[in-house]
Amino acid sequence: MSIVTSEPVPRPGILDIAAYVPGKEHAPGVARVFKLSSNETPLGPSPKAIEAFRHGAEHLELYPDGQALALREAIASVHGLNVANIMCGNGSDELLGLLCHVYLGQGDEAIITEHGFLVYKIQIMGAGAAPVEVKEKDCAVDVDAILAAVTEKTKMVFIANPGNPTGTYVPVADIRRLHAGLPKHVILVLDAAYAEYVRRNDYEAGLELVSSNRNVVMTRTFSKVYGLAALRIGWMYGPAGILDALNRVRGPFNMNAPAIAAGAAAIRDQAFVEKAVEHNTLWLDKLTHAFQAIGLKVTPSVTNFILIHFPDVDGKRAPEADAFLTSRGYILRAVKGYGFPNALRMTVGSEEANRGVIEALGEFMGRSA
Numbered sequence: 001m002s003i004v005t006s007e008p009v010p011r012p013g014i015l016d017i018a019a020y021v022p023g024k025e026h027a028p029g030v031a032r033v034f035k036l037s038s039n040e041t042p043l044g045p046s047p048k049a050i051e052a053f054r055h056g057a058e059h060l061e062l063y064p065d066g067q068a069l070a071l072r073e074a075i076a077s078v079h080g081l082n083v084a085n086i087m088c089g090n091g092s093d094e095l096l097g098l099l100c101h102v103y104l105g106q107g108d109e110a111i112i113t114e115h116g117f118l119v120y121k122i123q124i125m126g127a128g129a130a131p132v133e134v135k136e137k138d139c140a141v142d143v144d145a146i147l148a149a150v151t152e153k154t155k156m157v158f159i160a161n162p163g164n165p166t167g168t169y170v171p172v173a174d175i176r177r178l179h180a181g182l183p184k185h186v187i188l189v190l191d192a193a194y195a196e197y198v199r200r201n202d203y204e205a206g207l208e209l210v211s212s213n214r215n216v217v218m219t220r221t222f223s224k225v226y227g228l229a230a231l232r233i234g235w236m237y238g239p240a241g242i243l244d245a246l247n248r249v250r251g252p253f254n255m256n257a258p259a260i261a262a263g264a265a266a267i268r269d270q271a272f273v274e275k276a277v278e279h280n281t282l283w284l285d286k287l288t289h290a291f292q293a294i295g296l297k298v299t300p301s302v303t304n305f306i307l308i309h310f311p312d313v314d315g316k317r318a319p320e321a322d323a324f325l326t327s328r329g330y331i332l333r334a335v336k337g338y339g340f341p342n343a344l345r346m347t348v349g350s351e352e353a354n355r356g357v358i359e360a361l362g363e364f365m366g367r368s369a
């Protein structure tokens with residue numbers, strides 16, 4: 001018998017979810033603002049993507065291709081994949097949500113890690129399942145801790161590789177070991193949102209593991225190195241069984257036409273991506289050294305952002321640093337919600353922004369950079 005209430009009531013657990021809080025955008029009273037809080041690229045998108053977007057806007061009265069074929073074909077050709085194993089989403093966020101809604105329900109568990117991307121927890125709880133949080137080791141995913149947390153209720157394991165907000169990565173040998181230790185019905189989700197930035201021989205985003213298994217998916221995004229965050233484009237590479245299930249419930253026109261066109265043009269312009277990665281690699285190194293030189297601890301990053309840890313000293317902690325930087329127009333990301341109350345995450349910005357933050361943090365710490 002249903003209970004009559006005076007207003008609609010969401011499913012149990014929904015109101016326990018803490019909604020996602022995006023990075024700050026404004027610095028009140030400051031004329032020139034550098035937003036370094038959302039891991040967006042300082043170089044913008046490829047000019048070819050902008051041109052394709054404009055062209056794609058010429059017929060807004062038409063529904064988009066519900067299969068997003070032009071985009072899937074472009075992704076397949078650049079990465080050497082089978083088109084049928086690629087699914088596009090309105091940002092990879094949508095795909096992460098779909099996975100949870102299709103494979104999780106009441107009584108199920110999904111494993112996330114201590115400093116993992118907050119969207120996983122939100123979507124797991126949104127599907128009525130229980131997130132099981134596993135400790136990380138020195139800001140890095142601990143494969144053994146994950147394997148130890150698997151129970152008969154476990155249905156899914158989420159790993160951002162590289163991790164956000166830590167910027168660390170799990171070598172491919174450990175990812176393979178993790179997969180080998182999981183039961184065959186548990187889905188391993190490899191979220192490789194920052195894969196393009198990684199310059200390490202022992203890193204793999206997960207293509208091979210997906211190709212040879214039925215329980216691994218890899219998600220990617222156009223929001224970071226491709227500079228198309230505004231258009232919301234993500235993609236998943238996965239086995240036929242999982243894609244078939246997800247395709248049954250995804251919105252029939254989940255990708256808009258200008259996004260399909262711009263995404264396809266962006267991924268075909270790999271020369272542009274190389275330039276963006278080159279800028280990032282150069283500044284990741286310079287920023288890391290500069291921050292260390294003024295006495296700050298930095299978690300070694302392979303991404304386009306850096307986790308900066310502040311001293312546990314009155315007036316020098318992360319909240320004060322955040323306020324100081326914001327007053328100068330540099331907006332970084334407070335990461336208390338990720339388990340780092342005394343750290344800030346900085347996205348690698350333009351040369352001007354990077355130099356400005358180095359100088360401002362030097363002043364904040366009372367040390368010249």
Ligand SMILES: Cc1ncc(COP(=O)(O)O)c(C=O)c1O
Pocket residue numbers: 038039090091092093094117160163164191193220221222223229232233234
């Ligand atoms: C680890 C990770 N996964 C996924 C996303 C979401 O990407 P998208 O913009 O494609 O939804 C982000 C964005 O910040 C991220 O950091």
